[in-house]
Amino acid sequence: MDLLNNLALGFGVAFSLTNLLYAFGGAVLGTLIGVLPGLGPVATIAMLLPSIYALDATPALIMLAGIYYGAQYGGSTTAILINVPGESSSVVTAIDGYKMARQGRAGPALAAAGVGSFFAGCVGTVIIAAFAPPLTELAFKFGPAEYFSLMVLGLIGAVVLASGSLIKAIAMILLGLLLGQINTDVISGVPRYSFDIPELTDGIGFVVIAMGIFGFGEIVANLGMPAEHREVFTKDVKGLMPTKEDMKNAFPAILRGTALGSILGVLPGGGALLSSFAAYTVEKKMKMKPGEVPFGQGNIRGVAGPESANNAGAQTSFIPMLTLGIPPNAVMALMVGAMTIKGIQPGPQVMTSNPELFWGLIASMWIGNLMLIFLNLPLIGIWIKLLTVPYRFLFPAIMAFCCIGLYTLNNNPFDVYMGALFALVGYLFYKLGCEPAPLLLGFILGPMMEENLRRALLLSRGDWATFATRPLSAGLLLAALAMIVIVMLPSIQRKREEAFKEED
Amino acid sequence: MKIKSERDFWSGLMFVVVGIGFAWGATYYNFGSSARPGPGYFPFGLGVLLAILGGLVLFKALTIETEGGDKIGPWAWKPLLWISGSVAVFGWALPHLGMVAGLPILVVVAAMAGDEFHWRDALINAAVLTLGSWLIFIVGLKLVIPLWPAFLAA
Numbered sequence: 001m002d003l004l005n006n007l008a009l010g011f012g013v014a015f016s017l018t019n020l021l022y023a024f025g026g027a028v029l030g031t032l033i034g035v036l037p038g039l040g041p042v043a044t045i046a047m048l049l050p051s052i053y054a055l056d057a058t059p060a061l062i063m064l065a066g067i068y069y070g071a072q073y074g075g076s077t078t079a080i081l082i083n084v085p086g087e088s089s090s091v092v093t094a095i096d097g098y099k100m101a102r103q104g105r106a107g108p109a110l111a112a113a114g115v116g117s118f119f120a121g122c123v124g125t126v127i128i129a130a131f132a133p134p135l136t137e138l139a140f141k142f143g144p145a146e147y148f149s150l151m152v153l154g155l156i157g158a159v160v161l162a163s164g165s166l167i168k169a170i171a172m173i174l175l176g177l178l179l180g181q182i183n184t185d186v187i188s189g190v191p192r193y194s195f196d197i198p199e200l201t202d203g204i205g206f207v208v209i210a211m212g213i214f215g216f217g218e219i220v221a222n223l224g225m226p227a228e229h230r231e232v233f234t235k236d237v238k239g240l241m242p243t244k245e246d247m248k249n250a251f252p253a254i255l256r257g258t259a260l261g262s263i264l265g266v267l268p269g270g271g272a273l274l275s276s277f278a279a280y281t282v283e284k285k286m287k288m289k290p291g292e293v294p295f296g297q298g299n300i301r302g303v304a305g306p307e308s309a310n311n312a313g314a315q316t317s318f319i320p321m322l323t324l325g326i327p328p329n330a331v332m333a334l335m336v337g338a339m340t341i342k343g344i345q346p347g348p349q350v351m352t353s354n355p356e357l358f359w360g361l362i363a364s365m366w367i368g369n370l371m372l373i374f375l376n377l378p379l380i381g382i383w384i385k386l387l388t389v390p391y392r393f394l395f396p397a398i399m400a401f402c403c404i405g406l407y408t409l410n411n412n413p414f415d416v417y418m419g420a421l422f423a424l425v426g427y428l429f430y431k432l433g434c435e436p437a438p439l440l441l442g443f444i445l446g447p448m449m450e451e452n453l454r455r456a457l458l459l460s461r462g463d464w465a466t467f468a469t470r471p472l473s474a475g476l477l478l479a480a481l482a483m484i485v486i487v488m489l490p491s492i493q494r495k496r497e498e499a500f501k502e503e504d
Numbered sequence: 505m506k507i508k509s510e511r512d513f514w515s516g517l518m519f520v521v522v523g524i525g526f527a528w529g530a531t532y533y534n535f536g537s538s539a540r541p542g543p544g545y546f547p548f549g550l551g552v553l554l555a556i557l558g559g560l561v562l563f564k565a566l567t568i569e570t571e572g573g574d575k576i577g578p579w580a581w582k583p584l585l586w587i588s589g590s591v592a593v594f595g596w597a598l599p600h601l602g603m604v605a606g607l608p609i610l611v612v613v614a615a616m617a618g619d620e621f622h623w624r625d626a627l628i629n630a631a632v633l634t635l636g637s638w639l640i641f642i643v644g645l646k647l648v649i650p651l652w653p654a655f656l657a658a
Contacts, residue, residue: 171519
């Protein structure tokens with residue numbers, strides 16, 4: 001069995017002391033930022049990117065991955081205990097989880113979230129291990145035209161499944177692609193849009209954009225909101241053990257959430273956030289048992305389903321990134337950036353050229369999930385304490401780490417100034433209701449897209465029809481078109497708005 | 505003409521202006537031909553596309569009624585200026601004054617963005633963070649960051 005051999009190699013790598021330590025570090029940090037509202041995995045990973053220069057590729061990626069799925073565990077704690085989702089993917093968990101906490105059932109809610117996440121994490125890891133190799137095979141058949149079409153599909157997928165206005169989201173992608181054009185043209189060596197500033201000829205660092213918009217911009221937005229009233233149910237967390245009845249109700253929801261999250265995670269634009277919303281909707285549609293607590297009143301299924309789904313989605317969203325080199329969401333875009341920093345070209349060749357990295361990362365995900373369930377359930381008290389740290393201590397700390405990170409990118413204050421500029425831009429986007437995540441995806445994919453477009457056109461001697469006549473490419477473009485058409489249909493549009501209404 | 509959605513109106517305008525700006529800028533670079541695309545080929549197309557989409561957003565903002573006009577709402581000027589200002593000041597201070605002075609300046613100036621500002625809290629925070637950053641970044645990760653002011657180190 002190839003799979004077993006590969007997994008054995010992976011576990012061999014993941015069980016080395018260094019890698020275990022970094023997986024643990026990532027899991028702890030992920031839980032930490034998951035628990036803290038207002039600090040998400042995107043900003044954290046961006047903050048840490050400069051420091052991974054000092055690490056080897058494998059431990060670095062293991063740690064960054066741990067932060068992403070760790071945040072899914074931590075996010076639920078805050079949602080359940082204080083009704084403020086620590087992560088956007090835990091928004092729906094707050095609806096029923098917080099109600100359970102108010103009824104003195106915070107323990108079972110946390111346990112359902114933790115066990116569900118762990119189960120989903122294990123399944124997600126197996127799915128990556130099973131599906132990554134065949135997808136990689138497929139990816140080797142791709143020429144530049146196919147890659148271009150695939151990126152179009154990925155970018156379109158990322159916005160149709162997200163919330164908010166579709167046109168604005170596509171415009172944000174284009175804006176990101178254009179920002180990615182500020183660089184030196186690879187083919188002709190001409191610096192573009194650099195205004196004779198030498199630092200701009202290398203392009204804007206995506207860390208700068210991510211930190212400015214997601215880090216600083218969000219701090220400004222948080223500070224601009226009136227101080228929230230927080231009520232923490234710390235004293236009520238006594239028995240963690242759910243009752244038999246709870247388990248019977250929660251288990252099917254965990255299975256459904258895991259299945260849904262695994263599928264949605266792979267889709268472009270998918271990942272943790274979308275999965276949890278979809279799972280909550282499915283749970284609500286399922287037939288109620290007699291005597292079951294209604295949804296919105298503290299139903300345990302409303303916690304177990306979405307929490308399993310967001311963790312499964314977080315895991316499987318690694319598949320397109322690892323096999324095709326195409327990030328399906330903003331976190332994966334940063335992972336692509338991290339690989340590039342370490343000199344690894346993301347794409348199908350990673351599995352063969354860096355098998356230790358590839359399988360080690362996958363194996364470490366299972367280990368990380370195991371660590372997380374121990375970190376989150378028995379040690380829940382520590383995380384609760386964290387919630388009492390006031391924001392006025394927290395945000396200067398985030399600022400300090402971000403600024404040092406910006407400076408160390410190139411040991412140049414220029415990146416720090418650009419960070420300040422993007423803080424203004426990020427707040428502008430926030431005020432205008434423009435989602436920044438598509439911009440980051442476009443920015444990351446921009447140079448890759450241009451290169452593949454130009455190579456495809458060169459090969460076809462300037463014939464644009466090449467994208468439509470090559471069957472694989474045509475299929476991908478048709479899929480992208482179909483997604484836009486479906487979302488534009490009036491009936492779907494109404495449903496989409498409904499589905500995202502619960503977010504507010 | 506009445507603006508029906510303030511947010512969409514201004515974001516549409518932003519897309520149009522930026523799109524045209526990039527497309528216009530692209531005309532300074534060799535466009536090439538479809539068979540041999542030059543450095544101006546891709547950004548020109550993207551810029552035009554962005555301007556068109558921006559136009560669509562503008563059109564929608566002027567025609568489709570929204571609830572309450574979709575107002576942008578008040579700007580949080582105070583946090584915005586303090587936060588971005590503190591970052592910019594840090595950019596200048598770090599190479600000139602080193603981390604021992606630059607980081608406390610950053611932390612204190614940033615803290616002024618909040619509604620509750622206490623000198624005591626801000627200074628404690630600054631001291632803890634500077635010490636922590638020194639341990640993590642300079643001692644631990646061995647990153648090259650100026651610790652002392654330039655005039656002392658030279």
